[in-house]
Ligand SMILES: NC(=O)C1=CN([C@@H]2O[C@H](COP(=O)(O)OP(=O)(O)OC[C@H]3O[C@@H](n4cnc5c(N)ncnc54)[C@H](OP(=O)(O)O)[C@@H]3O)[C@@H](O)[C@H]2O)C=CC1
C-alpha cells in the first residue's frame with residue numbers, strides 16, 4: 001500500500017486548455033446545492049460562529065455550524081428566516097435526539113446535518129442516521145469522522161449522504177499521541193483508499209496546510225475539504241485575540257480539548273495560537289483563484305478535471321511517478 005501525505009505529493013501538469021484561469025470553474029455540488037469552492041471551514045468554536053455562517057451562506061459557500069453550547073433549533077430558525085440554508089452539527093447523545101425531535105415539532109428542517117464525533121464508525125452513528133432519515137428525510141446527512149474504507153462502506157450503507165474522512169490529522173489534534181490511532185501523516189493516502197470504495201461524496205477533514213492541498217485532496221477523491229487552522233486566524237474568527245510581543249494571534253483549540261469541553265476528560269485536542277492574517281473573504285477569494293490555477297495546470301476547465309492528473313511521490317519508499325494508465 002502506498003503511503004503518502006500532502007507534503008510529499010506533487011501533481012503533474014497537463015496541456016493547458018484555457019486562455020485565462022478565469023475560465024476555470026471551481027464550483028462543486030453537495031446535496032441539492034452548488035457552492036463556489038470545495039471548501040468548508042471546520043465546525044469548531046474557534047473557526048465559525050453564527051455571523052460567519054450567515055456570511056458564508058449568503059456568499060455562496062458551504063458552512064457547517066459547530067454544535068457546542070448552541071441552541072440548534074434557534075439557529076435553524078434564524079438562518080432560514082434570513083433566507084439562508086441551515087447546516088448544523090449533531091452528536092449522538094440523548095440531547096441530540098431531543099434536538100432533532102424539537103426541530104420536527106417546530107416544523108423546522110435543516111438542509112444539512114453533520115454527525116460530528118471522533119470515532120464515527122460506530123452503531124451510535126448508525127442509530128442517529130436512522131433517526132435523521134426517519135424524522136428529517138430531506139436533510140443531507142454527512143457522517144464522520146472515519147479513517148478506513150470499511151467505515152465508508154458502512155456509513156453509506158447506513159444511509160449517510162456523504163462521509164467525512166480524517167481521524168487525527170488536524171493541527172490541534174493529539175488523538176494519535178493519546179491513543180496511537182489515526183491518519184495523521186498519511187491522510188492523503190487514507191483518503192485515496194476511502195475514495196476507491198465510496199459511491200457518495202467524501203469530505204476530507206484535517207491536515208490542510210496550504211491552498212495547493214485542496215487540489216491534492218480533490219485529486220485523491222474528495223468532493224470537499226474541511227479546514228480549521230487556515231481559517232482560525234482571521235480578523236472575524238471567533239477565537240480570542242491574544243497579543244504576544246506586539247503581534248496579534250487568535251486562539252485555536254480542538255473540539256476535544258479541555259478548552260472546549262470545560263473539563264479534562266478524554267482530552268484529544270490542544271490549543272494553539274494562529275497569527276492574525278487578514279479578512280476571511282480575502283482568503284476565500286485567494287483559495288478560489290489558486291484552485292482556478294490548479295484546474296488550469298490539470299489541463300481542465302472544471303474542478304473534477306483535477307482527478308485526471310498523474311502525480312509523483314517525493315522521497316521515501318514509495319517515491320516515483322504514478323501514471324494514470
Ligand atoms: N477528527 C478527529 O480526529 C477528531 C475529532 N474530534 C472532535 O472532538 C469533538 C468531540 O468528539 P467526541 O468526543 O466524539 O464527542 P462527544 O463527547 O459528543 O462523544 C460522542 C459520543 O461518542 C462516545 N465516544 C467518543 N469517543 C469514543 C470512542 N473513541 N469510542 C467509543 N465511544 C466514543 C462518547 O462517549 P464517552 O465520552 O463516554 O466515551 C459519546 O457518547 C467532535 O467535534 C469531534 O469531531 C475528537 C477527536 C478526534
Ligand SMILES: Nc1nc2c(ncn2[C@@H]2O[C@H](COP(=O)(O)O)[C@@H](O)[C@H]2O)c(=O)[nH]1
Nearest residue numbers: 042170171173206207228229254255256269
Ligand atoms: N483529534 C482531534 N481532532 C480535532 C479536534 N478538534 C477538531 N478536530 C479536527 O481537526 C480538523 C481541522 O484540522 P486542521 O488541520 O485544518 O486544523 C477539524 O475539522 C476536526 O476534524 C480535536 O480536539 N481533536
